[in-house]
Amino acid sequence: MIITTASVFVDDQQKALDFYTTKLGFQVKTDVPAGPFRWLTVVSPEAPDGVELLLEPSAHPAVPPFKEALVADGIPFNSFAVADVQAEYERLTGLGVRFVQEPAQMGPVTTAVLDDTCGNLIQIAAMTVPEPAPEP
Incomplete structure (x- = not known):
């Protein structure tokens, strides 16, 4: 499947x-x-x-209250993978996209959350590549 x-x-x-x-x-x-x-x-x-x-x-009548509740609680409806959250944030901000969360590192992932202008919050995310450990 x-x-x-x-x-x-x-x-x-x-x-x-x-x-x-x-x-x-x-x-x-x-x-x-x-x-x-x-x-x-x-x-x-x-x-x-x-x-x-x-x-x-x-x-559907159930959708507007559902979407409003997610937005009120700051919960993204979907998440899209990007190679570099900071670069994508800068590109999209330059195009007039409004972010409700600027890029933030959260453990092994960096995220940012945008408003899609259609009633949803959408997360962009990228796995953070750990720095290689220095050789002994």
Whole structure:
């Protein structure tokens, strides 16, 4: 069994598409009508055949309170791997992305948390490479 699709609930699919492609750098994988909404997925250009992120409408009545509770508690809904959190933080900040947590080292991982403008907090993370021990 493999994961093919993960979801992020978004307030506005077009706004989300703009953010996830022009700011985060993902590319559209699927965009087809699905009733009043779209089956709209994006993928990393580094893994175009990898897991698709579904930009899913927040239409179900349970979704808005769920998202609001996560944001109020500062809990990211998803986490994306990056090679260098500080460099990605600087790149995204330069594009106008708002971070609610600046880069911080947390044990073996460095993280930062951004606002996706569609009602979610998203974490970016990278494993911290330990410095080699000095030779005796």
